[in-house]
Amino acid sequence: QSALTQPASVSGSPGQSITISCSGTSSDVGGYNYVSWYQQHPGKAPKLMIYDVSNRPSGVSNRFSGSKSGNTASLTISGLQAEDEADYYCSSYASSSTVIFGGGTKLTVL
Amino acid sequence: EVQLVESGGGLVQPGGSLRLSCAASGFTFNNYAMSWVRQAPGKGLEWVSVISGSGDNTYYADFVKGRFTSSRDNNSKTLYLQINTLRAEDTAVYYCATVGSSWSIFDYWGQGTLVTVSS
16 A cells, blocks of 8 residues: 655645645545545644545634545645644545555645 | 543564553543554654454554554453564554544544654
8 A cells, every 4th residue: 555645845825725635546535535634733643624525523624625536635725824834644545444644745834 | 522542652672562552531432443543753644553443343554464453442441552573664653543434534633652663
């Protein structure tokens, strides 16, 4: 199992929107609507931000949204804020009852 | 409030074994599948295993290759990960997490326990 492909880094200025992509195959991202996104600040545990491609858990800002097209999922953060600076990881259910993560994307708020 | 507290990490020599624990509280433990996810220093997240709420079913990442065993005690609300034949590449923070309605949803996470494999 190879990790899902994410850009190593993205950046944006406060108030702008950014999108992080997560590319997989038809055996994971493209085959199931079970993509999740996690935010991780340095030294902290990850936090669930999006599940099942586009659903937000209670308490997560509506500035965070998710989508999927074919084998690629995306996380969009609108109205960028300083506290959004963190690492972001996608994950997907894969065949044989396993889960695969992306390599992670470091978001820098300029 | 959901709480997950991992323990059992530490420094171990290559070839050694460890048993990690994850004490759960604040939710009906046996109603939830549980997973282990690890993160090597400075690296990304890596899924390790999932165990069903009853403990009857477990699934592992390919790299485990029979060295890891996940189990749970629903009476004591504790999740375990037995790791044998430790290798340097197993050095990581090991997190336990609750599993949501699909197995890629990790709702709540513990703070992690660090396993260092070194001679």
